[in-house]
Amino acid sequence: MLDLGVGLNAWPWIWLTIAVVFALIELTVLGGSFVLLPFSISAFVAAILGFYDVSVEIQWIVFVVGGGLLFMVFLKWARKFVGESELQPGVGADRLVGLQGTVTADVTPEDVERRGRVTVLGEVWGAIAVDDDHLKEGTKVRVVAMRGTRLVVVPVPLTTAVEPPVPGEEVT
Numbered sequence: 001m002l003d004l005g006v007g008l009n010a011w012p013w014i015w016l017t018i019a020v021v022f023a024l025i026e027l028t029v030l031g032g033s034f035v036l037l038p039f040s041i042s043a044f045v046a047a048i049l050g051f052y053d054v055s056v057e058i059q060w061i062v063f064v065v066g067g068g069l070l071f072m073v074f075l076k077w078a079r080k081f082v083g084e085s086e087l088q089p090g091v092g093a094d095r096l097v098g099l100q101g102t103v104t105a106d107v108t109p110e111d112v113e114r115r116g117r118v119t120v121l122g123e124v125w126g127a128i129a130v131d132d133d134h135l136k137e138g139t140k141v142r143v144v145a146m147r148g149t150r151l152v153v154v155p156v157p158l159t160t161a162v163e164p165p166v167p168g169e170e171v172t
Contacts, residue, residue: 008050008053008056011047011050011059012047012048012050012051013047014047015043015044015046015047015050015059015063016043016044016047018039018040018063019040019043019044019047022036022037022039022040022043023036023037023040026040034071034074034078035071037070037074038066038067038068038069038070038071038073038074039063039067039070039071041066041070042062042063042064042066042067042070043063043067045062045063045066046059046060046062046063049062094146096120096121096125096143096146096151097143097145097146098142098144099120099121099142099143100120100140100141100142100143100156101118101119101120101121101125101140101141101142101151101153102118102119102138102139102140102141103116103117103118103127103135103136103139103141103153104117104118104119104124104137105117105137106134106135106137107127107128107129107133107134107135107139107141107153108128108129108133108134108135109128109129109130109131109132109133109134110128111127111128111129114126114150116128116135116150118141118143118153120143120151125149125150125151126149126150127141127151127152127153128150128151128152128153129152129153129154130144130152130153130154131154133154133155135153135155139155140155141153141154141155141156142154142155142156
């Protein structure tokens with residue numbers, strides 16, 4: 001029999017204390033990351049076994065092995081959940097990167113007052129400019145990145161109109 005200098009009647013209360021402490025740490029410090037929760041559950045089960053006078057060795061096996069198995073189950077579940085909840089590329093605000101829009105309120109690189117606005121796909125977004133560009137209202141821009149909830153934009157270069165060649169004229 002496992003003798004750790006603790007009376008048999010104390011083990012259920014020890015397991016119950018461990019279960020509560022682990023659960024509190026899980027909820028308050030670890031923020032529900034499911035690291036200690038499996039061991040909290042297995043400590044609670046070991047406490048129940050202790051109240052029914054099951055041997056201390058079996059209580060320890062339930063605590064260690066049961067906690068480890070529950071940890072593996074929670075880990076597998078968490079990996080599945082994380083994999084399913086990832087945003088696909090082009091979903092959310094990132095879908096705007098690469099698109100063109102129009103400045104609706106002047107945009108500057110250091111817009112500390114957050115007044116710069118750009119309309120993209122019919123949505124008005126806060127925007128900041130790259131480099132030292134000061135983009136006036138009506139300027140065509142391209143979205144190059146997201147910074148928080150604001151679009152990072154650069155001006156779209158104006159293309160010069162090219163006259164079509166006149167028939168019979170030589171093209172140089």
